[in-house]
Amino acid sequence: MTPPNPTPNPARTVRRASAAALALAACLTATPATAVTAPRTTPRTTPEATAPGLDRYHRQHLAWGSCAIGPDDTTGHDLDKAGVQCADATVPLDYADPTGRTITVALSRLRATDTRHRIGAILLNNGGPGGTAVESPPHIREAMKGVGARYDIIGFDPRFVGRSTPLDCDWPTGMFFRSAGPDRAGFDRQIAFQKSLADKCRATNADVLPYVTTRNTARDMDVIRGALGERKISYLGYSYGSYLGTVYSQMFPGRYDRMVLDGVINPDDYGPLLLRDTVGENEQALVAWADWAAARHDTYRLGRTRTQVLATVDRVARAAARKPLTLGTGADTFRIDHTHVPLLLFMSLADDHDETRAELGETVSALSEAAKGHPAGLSPGFAEALRFILTGEGSQAGSVQTAIICGDRAAPRDPESYWQDIERDRAAHPLFAPMTDNILPCAFWDRPAEQPTRVDKDVPALLVAATGDPRTSYRGTLKLHAELPASRLVTVEGARRHGLYGEYGNACVDDRVNRYLATGKLPAEDLTCTK
Template sequence: MTILSSVTARRASAVGLALVACLTATPAAFATPAAFAAEPTPGAGLDRYYQQRLDWGSCVLGPDDTTGRDLEKAGAQCANVTVPLDYADPRGRTITVAMSRLRATDTRRRVGPLLINFGGPGGTALGEPPATRKAMKEVGARYDIIGMDPRFVGRSTPLDCHWPVGHSVFSAGLGRAGFDRQVALHKDLAAKCRATNASVLPHVTTRNTARDMDVIRGALGERKLSYLGYSYGSYLGTVYTQMFPGRHDRVVLDGAPDPRRYTPRLMRGVERENEQALAGWADWAAKRHATYGLGRTRDHVLATVGRVVEASARGLTLGTGPDVFRVDDTQVPTLIFGGISEDTDSARAAVAEHLSVMVRAAQGQPTRLATEFKEYLKAVLTGEESPTGSVQTAILCGDVAAPRDPERYWRDIERSRAAHPLFGPLTNNIGPCAFWDRPREEPTQVGQDAPALIVSATGDPRTPHTGAVALRGLLPGSRLITLKGANQHGVYGYYGSTCVDEQVNAYLATGELPADDRTCVKQTG
């Protein structure tokens, strides 16, 4: 979905969507109008990929492989599909893409394969077919549900920039000194990635992942591919419909951005939605002051947040013993930002617990870290999740170029800071893409219709509802299901909206979109 939210993995990849720009000319290998033209049919060296035989077998890699065991228990099998690193050179280097398959049990009414993607970018979906089938209820038995680790993700051919942090989305902090530290950090992150992966990085793109998806369709022996994508995954699904028209069946896009605004700086402009989500959380926390001690009113809780951020400029020490983390004003806003992409009680409780620890640290008291918070800090602040952050950044930087002048970012930060003091310096901050090599291809433009079902919450803090409305306008044959009153990123099958779930499942069962756009209301109580 986006950094710091897969129920941990979903939660930890969402910030990556945070990341307008000058584009280089399309190289000769893609000199046709790639923004609109469909990909060619298999041939010109690609036949061997489309016609390969998949070797299905156990998903279990070892005694500690809980994902593999869960897949095996559900009856799924796994395989690797071989794809070219560079589709312009199909006889050159190859890589593998890992996938799982939970086969249809209602074979008489089988629809076909449904490929799923949980966003990030850079998120894994190989382990998700059992949960997806459960969310689909009765209609799930009619699909072969395909989980894919996109190129360079998870069990696919790996990419690791050996970064000292788990991702690259931080705040510029409270002043110029914090921003200057960020410039140095992101310049170093880009250099580390280039030093170890220079030959690979140009091919870590959304368009190449879409090409891999079509190879999977061919290797499965299927004429069409259905698709369920969340967050960045909905952008990937949109790209697939444009590159491979006629090869997709039923398409669900949940938490969809406006594809025209998809850049490494995608989070610019979402300050209001995140402030709304933070205020909703503050109301929730105020009602539980006896538990968390953060304030008895929304304003008191928000003032507590402000005091913690101010104190972090001097540094906060979190934890004791071997697991101690030192955080500052460039990192604390990220920790808060990462926790408010969902408005469920469990997500809000986690934010309250984390903030109460930071309050004690700001007061100079020793703190103990719950296991969940400790793992969260490790994922964000250490190199433990370097592969995830590496792929996430490489895709964003490889898709669209970012401005290169640090002063442009600083001006944007300062303009945003007055109105949005907490989130403006984060959403406008510089990132590694400012120091990345230019993309090889132009980004995909939406130039043809695709009858997709789009799902969006009005208070989505990561991909604002305006993006889903815009995508609906670009795809006139599509339909939009709007969930009102939720500050939630990703709805279908996970949020508990019966209204949304039933309409999505009806579409997956019949292939017929609603007659018009629909509105659901957040369930309370």
């Protein structure tokens, strides 16, 4: 998961923070001899959350009240000021055992003000996996413009995320995604590192890990629908949230109304290896950024041409492979090695706005100075990112994100297959392939309790995507669109952006989504918007 970026838009922050969440793209194991133990409890499966004994969850009373949970809860106080109310929904840990252990899922609600023309409730998911959305209703109300007043806008933190019942594996990092580096010794160190993360999770949370899955989150969504008293619920999901929405539509047909999926993931592609399919898009995004930085050489001092800027990036990567780079001062002193440099670049490539490109310019400028042996100061945002990656500050976010994706789909187990992929792809993609092909904790995870969700029911959803999306490829969007003939697709041609509606400032996208949310009618045909 990428570290949070300070921006005035909390929903955008969450998605930027979780953009590399989908960077869980290459999980594997350490050695074939390393056995993966069975979970202490093997969950029984149920086709959907309508099994006997679930009525009490669907009919529960939600005690709406203040969102602030203490004097220092800035997010909660801001929500209170915006008129948002919060509550906790109780859900079973294991839906096959509804009388057993329970957990809570945190909710927020911004109620419809145009009650005469109220449409219903719309549920939000910002992606990740592991992203929060309790903070999002005010921003989404703003994005929805006039139609927002006709909805109860419901944010929720999925099970074990944010304000919901927590899961924390006590990791020394918030971001496990790393590059394997230039040689086999570096890859072997990654095997040991990733195995240690998986072992920590199993040692501290083995009793809940089998239930940290997208299918169980979809079941929680249906409990939320019932507890809200809604026969159907509308849905807006970004990135991983598009996958979650698709899963919900397959598990609970007939229980959703309007569905918007933005930054679309094809369910067949979703899993630990997802980002292997986006290396080309990320390299193209890096080249586009290099053109941008070259035009601003006087600011960032990285080179006056694309070639010179990319040469600076290569010099930084090579220097970090020889010796860790030192950045910052005092308590905020960090050592950056070859495993971190590709990730630091990757984190800022999911958005082609000037603001994000400037953040990457500052990052590469600081790394370039450190590579020369010069003192390199850090912006507050860069320091925050490094704390997230290099300390245990983000342990909970990284833990739950890993648990979800590893619990959803099994990863290859043999470390040698990862090394072979790295070596095969290194020549064509020297910077990013050792990262997207690298081994991750999923290689050491227990096998998922359920099979991945199959898409075998058509869904009249509105899909939104950019052709240059560096996180979820446009190719995957087209695949899902083909599997859902009743869906319609809004495309932004030429944008290198992950997540568009209400975020990118594209009136064509925003107007089309809002028209659908207002009328419930999909466009007669697909639509292409200009960047």
